[in-house]
Amino acid sequence: xxxxxxxxxxxxxxxxxxxxxxxxxxxxxxxxxxxxxxxxxxxxxxxxxxxxxxxxxxxxxxxxxxxxxxxxxxxxxxxxxxxxxxxxxxxxxxxxxxxxxxxxxxxxxxxxxxxxxxxxxxxxxxxxxxxxxxxxxxxxxxxxxxxxxxxxxxxxxxxxxxxxxxxxxxxxxxxxxxxxxxxxxxxxxxxxxxxxxxxxxxxxxxxxxxxxxxxxxxxxxxxxxxxxxxxxxxxxxxxxxxxxxxxxxxx
Amino acid sequence: xxxxxxxxxxxxxxxxxxxxxxxxxxxxxxxxxxxxxxxxxxxxxxxxxxxxxxxxxxxxxxxxxxxxxxxxxxxxxxxxxxxxxxxxxxxxxxxxxxxxxxxxxxxxxxxxxxxxxxxxxxxxxxxxxxxxxxxxxxxxxxxxxxxxxxxxxxxxxxxxxxxxxxxxxxxxxxxxxxxxxxxxxxxxxxxxxxxxxxxxxxxxxxxxxxxxxxxxxxx
Numbered sequence: 001x002x003x004x005x006x007x008x009x010x011x012x013x014x015x016x017x018x019x020x021x022x023x024x025x026x027x028x029x030x031x032x033x034x035x036x037x038x039x040x041x042x043x044x045x046x047x048x049x050x051x052x053x054x055x056x057x058x059x060x061x062x063x064x065x066x067x068x069x070x071x072x073x074x075x076x077x078x079x080x081x082x083x084x085x086x087x088x089x090x091x092x093x094x095x096x097x098x099x100x101x102x103x104x105x106x107x108x109x110x111x112x113x114x115x116x117x118x119x120x121x122x123x124x125x126x127x128x129x130x131x132x133x134x135x136x137x138x139x140x141x142x143x144x145x146x147x148x149x150x151x152x153x154x155x156x157x158x159x160x161x162x163x164x165x166x167x168x169x170x171x172x173x174x175x176x177x178x179x180x181x182x183x184x185x186x187x188x189x190x191x192x193x194x195x196x197x198x199x200x201x202x203x204x205x206x207x208x209x210x211x212x213x214x215x216x217x218x219x220x221x222x223x224x225x226x227x228x229x230x231x232x233x234x235x236x237x238x239x240x241x242x243x244x245x246x247x248x249x250x251x
Numbered sequence: 252x253x254x255x256x257x258x259x260x261x262x263x264x265x266x267x268x269x270x271x272x273x274x275x276x277x278x279x280x281x282x283x284x285x286x287x288x289x290x291x292x293x294x295x296x297x298x299x300x301x302x303x304x305x306x307x308x309x310x311x312x313x314x315x316x317x318x319x320x321x322x323x324x325x326x327x328x329x330x331x332x333x334x335x336x337x338x339x340x341x342x343x344x345x346x347x348x349x350x351x352x353x354x355x356x357x358x359x360x361x362x363x364x365x366x367x368x369x370x371x372x373x374x375x376x377x378x379x380x381x382x383x384x385x386x387x388x389x390x391x392x393x394x395x396x397x398x399x400x401x402x403x404x405x406x407x408x409x410x411x412x413x414x415x416x417x418x419x420x421x422x423x424x425x426x427x428x429x430x431x432x433x434x435x436x437x438x439x440x441x442x443x444x445x446x447x448x449x450x451x452x453x454x455x456x457x458x459x460x461x462x463x464x465x466x467x468x469x470x
Contacts, residue, residue: 206325207323235325
């Protein structure tokens, strides 16, 4: 499997505090890669470097490279709007815009200049279908998205992300605010989406990583301690710190 | 330490498994002594004590299944628990087979058998040592010893074949011994099976350390 994203010797500081230390990590295309580790280990920070969401943080300094399809996303002249169209993101709390379900999904395509109603209709329908939400909302596309349940709202956010045809989807603890059934629906959805997209997910739920991820990376105090196939990492971790964390002996 | 109650449960599991191991070794030693000395009283004691082995198997199985259900163990914890779950089956079978040998001893003049069939004493000795060493390899996580114990099984199989040939010869010359010879064959078969269970324990010991069995990765 080809590498979609390659992080090379990536270092990141918030002011004086170093949050990422010499991270080298390849994300394989059309697969799910999970980042696990205790709070403050740098996993979310690392995820956000993959579409430069950290650019907005004050006093941040980043060294090293993040190569997406052979091009460094931190090179001069990179258009972050185009980057974030290609690398979409879904957050911990479902955050639909206070507008209709239809307008939520059409929001991105409209920003990118699509005005034709039929084209938008098609994008909205396909995105909602891909997010496994269409059947539940097809009769109320023009009602307010805030009326959806938490799980539906999160799938709407995924649909909104898919509507701009990304190649990579970053998810930062996307199910931590959801009930178990909604969580399983999102997990099933991600398993389907990996046929078309490259997915990277931060999760505190280790069972979730072991259920859905093809590859898992364990972070600790800004370092990536171990990275490999999920089956290997959860059955025969190579580093004692990984073993101790995943078996609940510290954290 | 996080998950201290889980770790306490895991430790208790190891303690119980250890007790069962030594109970089975004791049963085996007593059973072979009863066989060697035609000690029918000792044979009865072994048979009665087999219930304790069976009860321990159930107790450990229940503990393993509850830990899987409630703690979703992974990595080393999962290998420890699945190994325990598999090894108790072999221990319980060893217990059954030694109890079955003891039942035969009560029916027969076993001392006669022990001496009459030349290779039975060596079979009994090797099988007992295999079980003892298999359990030691498991307790010490000693893969080298486990591999070495597995190799000894060939000799037990060879002796079993010798015993069968010997018994055929005996029945040819002494047709009145046929019933006894059938019982001796069954005893020899039990000893051969005890060797196989020792091999299984060694294989699970290797799995516990490596996640592999016979070079095939299980987890």
